[in-house]
Amino acid sequence: MSTLSQNINSDVHEEHEHHEENWVTKYLFTTDHKMIGKQFLITGLVWALIGGALSLIFRLQLGFPDMNLDWLRPILGEWITDSGKIDPNFYLALVTMHGTIMVFFVLTAGLSGTFSNFLIPLQIGARDMASGFMNALSYWLFFISSVIMLSSLFIETGPAAGGWVVYPPLSALPQAVPGSQLGMTLWLIAMVFFIASTLIGGINYIATIINMRTKGLSFNKLPLTIWAFFLTAIIGLLSFPVLFAAALLLVFDRSFGTSFYLSEIYIGGEALPNVGGSAVLYQHLFWFLGHPEVYIVLLPALGITSEIIATNARKPIFGYKAMIGSMLGITVLSFVVWAHHMFVSGMNPFLGSIFMFLTLIIAVPSAIKVFNYLTTLWKGNLQFTTAMLFSIGLVSFFISGGLTGIFLGNAALDIQLHDTYFVVAHFHLVMGSASFFGMMAGIYHWFPKMYGRMMDEKLGYLHFWLTFVGVYLVFFPMHYIGIAGFPRRYYSFTNFDAFSSFTDLNTFISIAAILTMSAQFIFVFNFFYSMYRGRKAPLNPWKSTTLEWTTPRVPGHGNWPGKVPVVYRWPYDYSKPGAEDDFIPQTVPYSETKSSNLPHENELIELEEEINREDEKVTEPQN
Amino acid sequence: MFNLLVGAGVLLVLVILYLLFRIQSLIGIAKKSKNIESTSNNVNANLFILFLIVGFGAMFYYSYVNFDKYTLPVASEHGPRVDSLFWWTMGITGVAFILTHILLFIFPKMYKYDKNRRAFYYPVNNKLEFLWTVVPFVVLSILIFSGFRAWTDITAKAPDDAEVVEIMGYQFAWSVRYPGNDGKLGNYDFRIIDATNEFGIDFSDANSFDDFTTRKVVIPKGKPVLFKIRARDVLHSVFAPHFRLKMDAVPGMPTSFWFTPTKSTSDMRQETGNENFKYEIACTEICGRGHFSMKLEVEVLEPAQYEEWYASQKSFLDRNEDYLAKVPEKYRDLAMEVSGIKDREKGTSDNNVNSAL
Ligand code: HEM
Ligand SMILES: [Cu+2]
Ligand SMILES: [Cu+2]
Numbered sequence: 001m002s003t004l005s006q007n008i009n010s011d012v013h014e015e016h017e018h019h020e021e022n023w024v025t026k027y028l029f030t031t032d033h034k035m036i037g038k039q040f041l042i043t044g045l046v047w048a049l050i051g052g053a054l055s056l057i058f059r060l061q062l063g064f065p066d067m068n069l070d071w072l073r074p075i076l077g078e079w080i081t082d083s084g085k086i087d088p089n090f091y092l093a094l095v096t097m098h099g100t101i102m103v104f105f106v107l108t109a110g111l112s113g114t115f116s117n118f119l120i121p122l123q124i125g126a127r128d129m130a131s132g133f134m135n136a137l138s139y140w141l142f143f144i145s146s147v148i149m150l151s152s153l154f155i156e157t158g159p160a161a162g163g164w165v166v167y168p169p170l171s172a173l174p175q176a177v178p179g180s181q182l183g184m185t186l187w188l189i190a191m192v193f194f195i196a197s198t199l200i201g202g203i204n205y206i207a208t209i210i211n212m213r214t215k216g217l218s219f220n221k222l223p224l225t226i227w228a229f230f231l232t233a234i235i236g237l238l239s240f241p242v243l244f245a246a247a248l249l250l251v252f253d254r255s256f257g258t259s260f261y262l263s264e265i266y267i268g269g270e271a272l273p274n275v276g277g278s279a280v281l282y283q284h285l286f287w288f289l290g291h292p293e294v295y296i297v298l299l300p301a302l303g304i305t306s307e308i309i310a311t312n313a314r315k316p317i318f319g320y321k322a323m324i325g326s327m328l329g330i331t332v333l334s335f336v337v338w339a340h341h342m343f344v345s346g347m348n349p350f351l352g353s354i355f356m357f358l359t360l361i362i363a364v365p366s367a368i369k370v371f372n373y374l375t376t377l378w379k380g381n382l383q384f385t386t387a388m389l390f391s392i393g394l395v396s397f398f399i400s401g402g403l404t405g406i407f408l409g410n411a412a413l414d415i416q417l418h419d420t421y422f423v424v425a426h427f428h429l430v431m432g433s434a435s436f437f438g439m440m441a442g443i444y445h446w447f448p449k450m451y452g453r454m455m456d457e458k459l460g461y462l463h464f465w466l467t468f469v470g471v472y473l474v475f476f477p478m479h480y481i482g483i484a485g486f487p488r489r490y491y492s493f494t495n496f497d498a499f500s501s502f503t504d505l506n507t508f509i510s511i512a513a514i515l516t517m518s519a520q521f522i523f524v525f526n527f528f529y530s531m532y533r534g535r536k537a538p539l540n541p542w543k544s545t546t547l548e549w550t551t552p553r554v555p556g557h558g559n560w561p562g563k564v565p566v567v568y569r570w571p572y573d574y575s576k577p578g579a580e581d582d583f584i585p586q587t588v589p590y591s592e593t594k595s596s597n598l599p600h601e602n603e604l605i606e607l608e609e610e611i612n613r614e615d616e617k618v619t620e621p622q623n
Numbered sequence: 624m625f626n627l628l629v630g631a632g633v634l635l636v637l638v639i640l641y642l643l644f645r646i647q648s649l650i651g652i653a654k655k656s657k658n659i660e661s662t663s664n665n666v667n668a669n670l671f672i673l674f675l676i677v678g679f680g681a682m683f684y685y686s687y688v689n690f691d692k693y694t695l696p697v698a699s700e701h702g703p704r705v706d707s708l709f710w711w712t713m714g715i716t717g718v719a720f721i722l723t724h725i726l727l728f729i730f731p732k733m734y735k736y737d738k739n740r741r742a743f744y745y746p747v748n749n750k751l752e753f754l755w756t757v758v759p760f761v762v763l764s765i766l767i768f769s770g771f772r773a774w775t776d777i778t779a780k781a782p783d784d785a786e787v788v789e790i791m792g793y794q795f796a797w798s799v800r801y802p803g804n805d806g807k808l809g810n811y812d813f814r815i816i817d818a819t820n821e822f823g824i825d826f827s828d829a830n831s832f833d834d835f836t837t838r839k840v841v842i843p844k845g846k847p848v849l850f851k852i853r854a855r856d857v858l859h860s861v862f863a864p865h866f867r868l869k870m871d872a873v874p875g876m877p878t879s880f881w882f883t884p885t886k887s888t889s890d891m892r893q894e895t896g897n898e899n900f901k902y903e904i905a906c907t908e909i910c911g912r913g914h915f916s917m918k919l920e921v922e923v924l925e926p927a928q929y930e931e932w933y934a935s936q937k938s939f940l941d942r943n944e945d946y947l948a949k950v951p952e953k954y955r956d957l958a959m960e961v962s963g964i965k966d967r968e969k970g971t972s973d974n975n976v977n978s979a980l
Contacts, residue, residue, distance in 0.1 A: 263875025349778035
């Protein structure tokens with residue numbers, strides 16, 4: 001292992017010595033992991049704004065059903081009907097695109113893509129990813145996917161409109177809804193590129209973490225961020241191919257007359273020839289990815305907050321091993337709970353019972369994580385950086401959204417709650433908002449490393465509080481209408497006596513959503529302003545222990561100008577009794593901290609000397 | 624003109640905000656002291672407390688005042704069981720929600736940065752980890768177990784004497800079929816669907832002769848009812864909120880759900896004080912343009928009224944005599960008999976005789 005990593009490292013390093021960069025190799029077709037991370041970030045943020053804007057359009061429809069929307073005609077054209085309303089078909093298309101964009105393009109590519117790329121080499125002490133080329137390829141496949149998905153918003157029949165889960169037969173039959181014509185084809189093509197991008201990226205993350213850790217950095221000294229990225233990549237690698245299979249069969253059904261998902265259908269005045277297929281089969285395949293996907297979205301956010309909370313509480317993360325254990329548990333269990341999305345799909349109720357058991361078990365590792373976060377805060381010395389605030393916000397959403405999962409995982413309760421706004425409230429808190437807050441926390445925390453400058457803290461506070469309060473105002477009330485049974489993906493709620501009295505609440509939610517979205521522009525301003533004019537960042541602004549803060553203010557190719565530092569200790573030596581400072585970086589050997597060492601750590605000193613000798617031997621020829 | 628003014632106004636405000644921000648940050652740089660124990664740290668800690676109090680206050684107040692608005696009265700035998708499970712879960716998760724949030728928002732105040740203090744170096748405690756693995760596990764096991772029992776009972780096989788109603792979803796409405804006097808639904812085949820025979824009833828099956836279709840679901844109070852559910856184009860889902868009932872309608876794969884209604888429509892009118900109360904079925908699986916308007920009315924009658932209503936319904940064949948042609952020759956007589964066509968014809972001919980006299 002170590003020889004391999006040495007070779008890779010030295011290759012990159014040499015390249016670094018003598019090469020010139022032009023605009024294209026630096027910003028566009030770069031193979032530098034930091035730049036690729038930033039590419040993912042910027043693309044993800046653009047997608048977040050688009051996805052958010054779409055949600056505002058359909059929130060206008062729900063909150064102000066009588067409003068005249070003619071003023072949207074310049075953007076939406078024919079999708080605004082003559083009476084100034086959104087076309088119901090387009091409403092569904094908006095919901096579908098909003099969901100697809102948020103889940104895949106923002107919170108998978110934008111979150112995991114950004115931080116896995118940016119942080120893995122920096123935190124494990126590698127000069128770059130295992131394969132820079134594959135890394136660039138991963139971004140550009142994502143970019144192609146983005147272009148295709150975006151273009152589907154502008155075609156005449158509109159984008160896919162079957163919900164982000166695109167269940168057939170609705171998504172398979174062009175005559176069922178206009179979105180299932182060209183829009184659905186583009187959706188499928190875009191997702192194929194997206195899956196390829198995720199797989200290539202994931203293989204790279206895994207290879208890098210396994211092979212290229214710097215000397216001394218064993219798995220039990222890895223920051224929790226890296227653990228999270230590692231497990232996320234594994235989940236992705238195992239589940240995305242199944243989505244690919246599901247999509248492929250759907251392509252066959254759509255274009256080549258097969259009947260994987262179609263059976264006994266009479267539509268548009270004619271009976272179709274398909275028999276023997278199963279619509280429920282698609283649901284099984286989809287959710288085999290779909291459920292792990294929520295953890296693909298969430299785990300990186302949890303990893304990021306673990307890091308940020310420990311740093312800003314000036315306290316070791318409580319239960320490091322338990323945190324890893326619970327992430328491992330979540331990883332394994334996430335593959336065996338998928339059918340909890342299908343309790344009332346018509347599948348065998350006995351199967352439902354089994355998935356109910358498995359689902360409620362997965363709540364245990366989640367509970368462990370929450371308690372560990374709380375204990376980490378307890379008796380800490382808390383400094384509220386913006387990143388810290390967002391991390392605390394994440395924990396709050398994780399709790400409130402996670403607890404409603406206990407309702408939904410219970411098949412008997414899911415009968416009533418399935419596909420109502422209770423579900424919308426649940427997943428927006430636990431998956432949407434929690435992961436979004438993780439992403440924000442990560443940006444505020446690592447911005448100094450990305451751009452060498454600090455973001456403005458006051459604006460950050462304002463952004464946090466408006467968003468935190470806003471998210472609760474938007475999504476908490478949705479529980480109420482969900483309990484009352486209001487179904488999701490409804491264009492209007494006045495057709496039913498049972499649901500027609502929620503106008504006030506829906507208006508309230510929409511206003512809160514508009515305000516919350518507006519608050520995001522504070523962030524956009526802060527981000528771009530600070531990129532150029534922010535205060536110059538000190539080398540280690542948060543007094544953190546991990547390796548990325550040992551690089552220069554703006555690390556170049558290869559990350560460390562000299563030797564890659566050696567790691568001696570775990571990343572959470574904050575406020576260690578007897579230590580001089582309230583943090584000890586991972587690069588400080590135990591031999592230099594005799595006053596704070598615990599008994600078993602003194603025994604490690606000998607080992608350290610061995611590592612040092614070896615380190616000198618190997619690195620000598622290079623410099 | 625007005626738009627222009629608004630635009631200019633907004634621009635002005637933005638410029639002013641930008642200048643204020645610029646001044647603020649320049650002062651910040653000039654002062655240069657980066658003190659962690661800053662006022663911001665205090666303000667943020669206090670805001671968490673404020674959020675805790677106002678947030679919980681609003682939640683409790685709103686839930687209390689609007690409780691009835693958001694809790695639907697329940698009208699099926701298994702309903703109260705589901706509801707009680709719901710409120711138990713609400714109680715348990717509610718306690719967890721409140722306790723964890725009190726800690727989460729009070730810790731920032733209690734432990735905010737103080738440069739004279741060190742955080743407590745406390746990396747691990749296996750007893751605690753064990754405790755909060757086991758406690759959630761036990762609590763969840765109890766919830767799972769009661770959920771499991773309720774679920775198995777609700778999804779158990781329907782009693783043999785259940786009233787059978789077939790509900791079929793299509794874009795964008797529902798159709799309802801009853802088995803008629805023989806209690807057996809006739810076969811169907813999607814290939815023989817046409818504008819009138821929307822179910823694709825197969826008239827070579829003798830069970831179909833007395834089947835009748837309706838535009839709403841009518842069921843008796845206090846008797847088990849079995850919904851046989853299917854769809855003929857895309858997925859739909861039958862959701863009857865008052866009965867705590869939901870089941871997808873899947874093309875090519877019939878599903879079902881049985882339950883016992885406990886309150887007639889007029890009972891509900893009394894209970895809710897709403898004279899126009901109607902039970903409704905809504906579609907909860909995205910199915911296209913009209914998804915939001917796929918409504919089906921359900922009427923629950925007293926058993927005696929129900930029998931009367933049932934007997935007064937005319938069979939499909941009776942109402943669409945053309946379809947007699949689809950009945951195989953050898954059954955035609957039987958079909959005329961069972962579907963009630965014969966009776967009707969006799970009736971009219973009797974009438975004719977009478978009027979002639
Ligand atoms: C600006 C903030 C947001 C607002 C106001 C918002 C609002 C909504 C609403 C009201 C729906 C349900 C629409 C319907 O069923 O008719 C919805 C659907 C959805 N949202 Fe969001 N959302 C926001 C952000 C997010 C984020 C950050 C995520 C990331 C996970 C997300 C993921 C989804 C998904 C997956 C759906 C389901 C789409 C479907 O039904 O197929 N949303 N959103
Ligand atoms: Cu799931
Ligand atoms: Cu529908």
